[in-house]
Amino acid sequence: MAKLPQVTWGGRFAAGPAELMLKFSESVSWDRRLAPFDIAGSKAHSAMLAHVGLITVAERKAIHAGLDAILAEIEGGAFVWDPALEDVHMNIEQALTRRVPAAAKLHTARSRNDQVATDMRLFFKAACGELEGRLAAAQQALLAAAEAGRDVLIPGYTHLQRAQPVYFAHHLFAWLEMLERDRARFRQVAERANECPLGAGAIAGTTLPIDREFTARQLGFVDARGRPRVTQNSMDAVADRDVFIEFAAACALLGVHLSRMAEDLILWSSAEFKFVELPDAFCTGSSLMPQKKNPDSCELLRGKSARLQGNLHTLLTLVKGLPMTYNRDLQEDKPPVFDSLDQAVLCVDVLAGTVGGLTVNRARCAAAVADPALLATDLADYLVAHGAPFREAHHAVGKVVAMAEQRGVPLPALPTAEVRAVHAAFGEDWATVFDLRRALAARRGTGMPGPKQLARQFARWRRLLS
Numbered sequence: 001m002a003k004l005p006q007v008t009w010g011g012r013f014a015a016g017p018a019e020l021m022l023k024f025s026e027s028v029s030w031d032r033r034l035a036p037f038d039i040a041g042s043k044a045h046s047a048m049l050a051h052v053g054l055i056t057v058a059e060r061k062a063i064h065a066g067l068d069a070i071l072a073e074i075e076g077g078a079f080v081w082d083p084a085l086e087d088v089h090m091n092i093e094q095a096l097t098r099r100v101p102a103a104a105k106l107h108t109a110r111s112r113n114d115q116v117a118t119d120m121r122l123f124f125k126a127a128c129g130e131l132e133g134r135l136a137a138a139q140q141a142l143l144a145a146a147e148a149g150r151d152v153l154i155p156g157y158t159h160l161q162r163a164q165p166v167y168f169a170h171h172l173f174a175w176l177e178m179l180e181r182d183r184a185r186f187r188q189v190a191e192r193a194n195e196c197p198l199g200a201g202a203i204a205g206t207t208l209p210i211d212r213e214f215t216a217r218q219l220g221f222v223d224a225r226g227r228p229r230v231t232q233n234s235m236d237a238v239a240d241r242d243v244f245i246e247f248a249a250a251c252a253l254l255g256v257h258l259s260r261m262a263e264d265l266i267l268w269s270s271a272e273f274k275f276v277e278l279p280d281a282f283c284t285g286s287s288l289m290p291q292k293k294n295p296d297s298c299e300l301l302r303g304k305s306a307r308l309q310g311n312l313h314t315l316l317t318l319v320k321g322l323p324m325t326y327n328r329d330l331q332e333d334k335p336p337v338f339d340s341l342d343q344a345v346l347c348v349d350v351l352a353g354t355v356g357g358l359t360v361n362r363a364r365c366a367a368a369v370a371d372p373a374l375l376a377t378d379l380a381d382y383l384v385a386h387g388a389p390f391r392e393a394h395h396a397v398g399k400v401v402a403m404a405e406q407r408g409v410p411l412p413a414l415p416t417a418e419v420r421a422v423h424a425a426f427g428e429d430w431a432t433v434f435d436l437r438r439a440l441a442a443r444r445g446t447g448m449p450g451p452k453q454l455a456r457q458f459a460r461w462r463r464l465l466s
């Protein structure tokens, strides 16, 4: 069933799109969330048109008033979106046309191609700002959990085997570093987005005397010194989707970080470890096994990371092999990006909530970290400090460890004489190595888990997150 030709582009058409085609091609069901950015873009564009004399000041005022009213309607939920008008841009333009005759001049020297590129760059700047703020809140929650378990020691793991003792807080600080890099990445993506494509038109700019720098300034596409930043090639401006991919990549990597944290929490909360108790509010029960308390928030964090990676993959595949410049395929660039933002925001908030309700099981941590084998490397360091080459020291300690294992006793319980028989550099005081606090205190260098460094890191994070 053919409909009336489209008002915005139907000039050359005898009939409008089929019902099925409308359903297939509409994007307003999801791109309507760009409305605030689309309206900001249209206000800046019409301000520029008035500035260069392509419309009158009265026309600009009428357009601005109309757009403000439409935005208020959209925000109030009263605006009626029409899928037959395809997308957010045409819905808003048509609504404006019904109110303001001057609306017919709004699209002067503009195409939906540079319009949507602009909307999305504004969207990315806002999205990155939002994620940065949420990430900082999650970091605060981690810092608070580190404070609460400040004096707790746990085994650190490599290959998921007990390796060396660390402060619980040192482990959480590793997570803080990961999130700090994510935060920096979103700042960088926002900086990438900070170029105004308006004026590129459909592909080759316009013959009309527009002022691109004026528009860019209006929309905040400026550098640190307030100078306007505009795209430098009209074809690239409408074809480029790099920032979409960079944003999705930053979300995917954030997802991977959250997934690794979630995995640690899942392990730590299992009966086998029991280092922490997760908050009831972020766990669920089993419909069959009454005793179960499942770490669902963490498992979902792990699962969502797959989805965030999928969105990145969708975008890479979407853009690959597209001929220059704009192709309608690119309409599919928005759902993955919106989903990445929404899911990343949720994930970061859920991590903050889960960590915020975490309690540390001090007794279980103390029991696990009391394993003297965690200090076998310190014992090798002892031999090195007493003149032995490290490879020789490592070998000797290996023998001592095997000896303890054979006898089924903890390392420090071995008779000194027998230990000294393994290597002459072992002194009477060899077993003092197994004093945990002393072992930690010896780890003094930057980035190490000693108490002095820990205090420095607490101060650093408090400063960074204040």
Ligand code: ARG
Pocket: 027, 031, 087, 112, 113, 116, 326, 328, 330, 331, 332
């Ligand atoms: N809804 C379209 C999109 O998101 C807007 C641009 C349409 N441009 C065009 N030449 N049909 O890609």
